Amino acid sequence: MTATPAQDTPDAAAPDQAARQHWIGVLARSRRAELLPHEAALRDADYQLIRAPEIGMALVRGRMGGSGAPFNVGEMTVTRCVVRLADGRTGFSYLAGRDKAHAELAALADAHLQGARRAHWISDLIDPLARAQDLRRAQQHAETAATKVDFFTLVRGEN
Amino acid sequence: MSTSLATQSLPASLLQPAFADPVLDAQRSFRAALKALAGPGVAQSLLATQTPPHLEGLAAASHALCLALLDVDTPLWLAPTFDTQAIRANLTFHCGCPIVSDRQNARFALLDDSQLHDLSGFDLGNDRYPDQSCTLLVQLPSLQGGTQLAWQGPGIETRNHVSLPLQEAFWREREARNDFPRGIDVFFVAGSELLGLPRSTQVLLKSQPANLQPSRGAA
Numbered sequence: 001m002t003a004t005p006a007q008d009t010p011d012a013a014a015p016d017q018a019a020r021q022h023w024i025g026v027l028a029r030s031r032r033a034e035l036l037p038h039e040a041a042l043r044d045a046d047y048q049l050i051r052a053p054e055i056g057m058a059l060v061r062g063r064m065g066g067s068g069a070p071f072n073v074g075e076m077t078v079t080r081c082v083v084r085l086a087d088g089r090t091g092f093s094y095l096a097g098r099d100k101a102h103a104e105l106a107a108l109a110d111a112h113l114q115g116a117r118r119a120h121w122i123s124d125l126i127d128p129l130a131r132a133q134d135l136r137r138a139q140q141h142a143e144t145a146a147t148k149v150d151f152f153t154l155v156r157g158e159n
Numbered sequence: 160m161s162t163s164l165a166t167q168s169l170p171a172s173l174l175q176p177a178f179a180d181p182v183l184d185a186q187r188s189f190r191a192a193l194k195a196l197a198g199p200g201v202a203q204s205l206l207a208t209q210t211p212p213h214l215e216g217l218a219a220a221s222h223a224l225c226l227a228l229l230d231v232d233t234p235l236w237l238a239p240t241f242d243t244q245a246i247r248a249n250l251t252f253h254c255g256c257p258i259v260s261d262r263q264n265a266r267f268a269l270l271d272d273s274q275l276h277d278l279s280g281f282d283l284g285n286d287r288y289p290d291q292s293c294t295l296l297v298q299l300p301s302l303q304g305g306t307q308l309a310w311q312g313p314g315i316e317t318r319n320h321v322s323l324p325l326q327e328a329f330w331r332e333r334e335a336r337n338d339f340p341r342g343i344d345v346f347f348v349a350g351s352e353l354l355g356l357p358r359s360t361q362v363l364l365k366s367q368p369a370n371l372q373p374s375r376g377a378a
Contacts, residue, residue, distance in 0.1 A: 050252075051176075084172075
């Protein structure tokens with residue numbers, strides 16, 4: 001999946017693509033409450049909805065242990081949206097769940113991030129979101145790690 | 160997956176909005192298509208409020224039919240007139256339909272009147288699955304102005320008189336490929352109007368009325 005899209009992208013665009021993958025990932029993991037403070041700034045541009053926010057299903061597949069044979073985990077709801085700013089930049093979003101307003105804001109953020117004020121949006125929006133997500137992830141790992149039980153056998157009394 | 164890859168190679172700046180209300184507008188267009196095939200020769204018109212915004216090269220009704228009928232399971236064949244970047248980008252984005260270069264693999268085909276002298280290659284379905292034939296969407300400048308022909312068959316009480324601006328070659332092509340239950344269904348589209356011609360409709364051509372309709376009411 002990662003290899004195929006890279007084919008038709010020139011090498012110069014590769015860092016751009018990686019950066020965009022990063023911010024789209026951060027936006028996808030963000031919470032609506034975290035985007036709402038930026039709502040006014042995000043909507044402060046003429047834009048039209050190319051694809052109004054819509055809810056659908058996506059099949060999640062996984063591999064046992066990360067390397068086994070693929071199997072279908074189940075279906076989840078996904079909301080997607082595409083917006084176009086007046087200057088032609090097009091923003092896409094795909095989010096887990098059914099929050100249409102959130103999807104629209106995330107798509108607007110993607111569009112803004114492709115413009116001249118990228119650095120501003122990265123430092124203002126993406127970096128704080130990424131830090132909050134890292135924190136949540138670390139917390140969850142710590143909580144999960146505390147419940148881990150290591151089984152081992154000192155001596156088996158068979159001999 | 161194929162959808163996202165297909166749209167990726169075309170610039171996102173070509174994309175434009177589709178139906179204002181994706182569910183209801185698609186249902187209204189589908190309903191119009193259903194009525195057009197159920198009553199061959201009677202024009203159905205779509206209201207301006209339920210057609211999508213103008214897409215360069217496509218009539219309003221063609222665009223609406225494409226959005227209502229096409230999806231990932233319906234490969235589309237485009238006549239050269241319609242094979243533009245804007246049409247490709249928007250149909251693959253909004254419908255997710257694969258666009259094929261080979262007529263044989265197409266479930267739907269979008270044609271203009273320059274293509275109608277040759278309908279070879281389109282799938283006519285087979286005796287077990289006649290429904291798998293290719294459906295033609297033919298965009299015309301107008302649905303009137305040609306020679307008046309009488310249509311009869313299922314869905315028509317007596318006869319419908321239709322004067323589509325078509326060459327005789329089209330009717331010969333259609334006749335040659337009509338092998339009921341196999342055959343081709345056609346939607347003729349002009350502006351925001353559409354008109355259906357299912358394979359079951361008999362079209363009485365002036366030159367050969369005796370073959371199809373002996374003596375009875377030769378108007």
